[in-house]
Amino acid sequence: xxxxxxxxxxxxxxxxxxxxxxxxxxxxxxxxxxxxxxxxxxxxxxxxxxxxxxxxxxxxxxxxxxxxxxxxxxxxxxxxxxxxxxxxxxxxxxxxxxxxxxxxxxxxxxxxxxxxxxxxxxxxxxxxxxxxxxxxxxxxxxxxxxxxxxxxxxxxxxxxxxxxxxxxxxxxxxxxxxxxxxxxxxxxxxxxxxxxxxxxxxxxxxxxxxxxxxxxxxxxxxxxxxxxxxxxxxxxxxxxxxxxxxxxxxxxxxxxxxxxxxxxxxxxxxxxxxxxxxxxxxxxxxxxxx
Numbered sequence: 001x002x003x004x005x006x007x008x009x010x011x012x013x014x015x016x017x018x019x020x021x022x023x024x025x026x027x028x029x030x031x032x033x034x035x036x037x038x039x040x041x042x043x044x045x046x047x048x049x050x051x052x053x054x055x056x057x058x059x060x061x062x063x064x065x066x067x068x069x070x071x072x073x074x075x076x077x078x079x080x081x082x083x084x085x086x087x088x089x090x091x092x093x094x095x096x097x098x099x100x101x102x103x104x105x106x107x108x109x110x111x112x113x114x115x116x117x118x119x120x121x122x123x124x125x126x127x128x129x130x131x132x133x134x135x136x137x138x139x140x141x142x143x144x145x146x147x148x149x150x151x152x153x154x155x156x157x158x159x160x161x162x163x164x165x166x167x168x169x170x171x172x173x174x175x176x177x178x179x180x181x182x183x184x185x186x187x188x189x190x191x192x193x194x195x196x197x198x199x200x201x202x203x204x205x206x207x208x209x210x211x212x213x214x215x216x217x218x219x220x221x222x223x224x225x226x227x228x229x230x231x232x233x234x235x236x237x238x239x240x241x242x243x244x245x246x247x248x249x250x251x252x253x254x255x256x257x258x259x260x261x262x263x264x265x266x267x268x269x270x271x272x273x274x275x276x277x278x279x280x281x282x283x284x285x286x287x288x289x290x
Contacts, residue, residue: 089114
């Protein structure tokens, strides 16, 4: 568990990370735009909008396209701004995912360069570390992906913020499909914490582990992981955990339980779209509900 000193060291440079992880998008929008109205090059405001733009539920290619020139203007005027560097890597990386590998090759090196610069400027910042590690474990080796570099970053971070580093070790274990290792690592992290960001990030990892176990057909392990995801997760994390429990109940022939879980999932966002929401509504119809 984090000591008081380690916890303080691990606090992110971006004071709005709590709103990002907590998915408090309306408040984030208001504060970010107020900051940018006062200073169009404000790194905190730009990074907050960048994180929103790459979120799978509320982000969009249109948001990223509009935001990238503003981030580039920040970097041109303030080349040492850590959060603008981080925002640039996050937005550019998301944009490059829609391109072919050939088309992306000319720009992809800028993504890890931005992340590494953000880490060098603030080694304690969790968002910068997570972005860097995520790039290295998911990018093909031809464009810079490297498990060795990912582990090096986490090993360094473990000396600064052990619990937050634990989240990154879990991320790598899930990517390597070593689910028992990921589960054992998560079990070492605190059940709850006075650090709300840490608690919500732990719930996010439990959800990711539950989805991996669900794909593997290990329903018992998936069920246990989803229950953890509900306890402290932000709205989308808790909601998707209910969706996972609904899938398990339906597969195991417990229709009433499945209905309750799907309804709980949709209650978080009645207008939700995307594959999980479509599957939940289809399952409810199949199970004889409206």
